[in-house]
Amino acid sequence: MSHSKVQANAGVSQASRERLILLVLLTASFTLAVDFSILNVALPAIGAEVGFSLEHLQWIATSFALGAAGFTLLFGRVADLYGRRRLFLLGMLLLGISSLVGGLATTPTVLLMARVAQGLATAMVTPAALSLLTTAFPEGPTRARALGLNGALMAAGFTTGAILGGVLADLLSWRWAFFINVAVAVLVLAIAPRILQESRSSSRPRLDLPGAVAVTLALLAIVYGLTRAGETGWGEPLALVMLGAGALLLVAFWVVEQRTATPLISVTILKRSTVAWGNIAGLLAFATETSLVFLITLYLQKVLGFTPLQAGLSFAVLGAGTVIGGIIGPKLIGRIGAKKAIVLGLLIQAAATLPLAFLGLDRTWMPFLLILTFVGGVANLAAIVGFMVTATSGLPDEEQGLATGLATMSQQVGITMGIPVMSALVTARLHALGDETPQSVLSSLSSAITVNAAFCVLTAVLVGLFLGRKP
Structure with missing residues (x-):
């Protein structure tokens, strides 16, 4: 075989391996993003079958969020010190076991223990997967495309969870929301050890x-x-x-x-404006969009009277927008830079969000809602890709686990904190108005949606002023 053919085959082999690595890591990240929201529309059914009282239903979601957001930064650093591949595989194993236990649970205690373990698995896998991604692809357009796909699937996963949860709850059983994770974990654990190389810091300082x-x-x-x-x-x-x-x-x-x-976090890395302001932008980008999904869910079910399945399917357009935004984001960054992509994305997201404050009481508003959520989804993902590129660039490989741990923590805290903040605004407005009627719910949602859009504008302004500024 000629030397040129050997080089060509090696190039094809390397390209195939990179695609397989990308597929495995993105599959894991997407599955974990789905877990944040897949049970939300099925909570009443879960409570009735397993034995949760109404006031305790929220712990099914909160127990997962506590584990996922609380331990991400710690496990991001553990991945740096003891091996990203090792932690990734251990986390996927924990995800599979905890999901099997959750799917078979018959008491509240067992179900909550399974959800906590799923959250810990998420805290282990997500930063490890992201740091494996950033160390597998060199900084530049290739990494930007990979991060764009990762960001798109992370955001689309939250929306997909709402859709899939409604479908499973209506057609099969909420337990399949757990069993799907078992199948994904088995598949990833069968493939990942063969294609992922171990990656960790060359030094081994004390934790x-x-x-x-x-x-x-x-x-x-x-x-x-x-x-x-x-x-x-x-x-x-x-x-x-x-x-x-x-x-x-x-x-x-x-x-x-x-x-x-x-x-655990070098003070010097936090003094980098790209790391600090990149993560602030990412946290608020995730907080605003995921909480908007929550507000729209309330609008669809409480105002328009949609079933959980109808409400879930209504987010398919938004999900398509997030995927398109993840594809467009790297190209936009290549043309105007990550900072401008974040600012532009957040401003367009705000422009698409604010008109939703004027939604009405009948279903004739649905085309209007679908168009605006699609545009907002595209813009939000452009900002998220800009955040991912900004927060993980210009750093040595030994700090990638720390940087991706910070980025992942920003994602998960953003997803976790956005909904209760918006929920508190809605609750306060409802209490001020008195009785819960479609009109009072609509008025409360309009106030919260306006605040949501204002957060987008404020973040865009702050990023425009401070990102990239030398200390």
């Missing part, structure tokens, strides 16, 4: 245990406090106590990181 405990407890307290506020309003004492405790623990974490020889 910053005090910092890890402080930041994990801080995130747990904040997520719990936001969830309580979303249920009962911002005046609920326990919610305020938990949010205050979370803020104090973040301050303690910052002090620890400045004084320890081997910090």
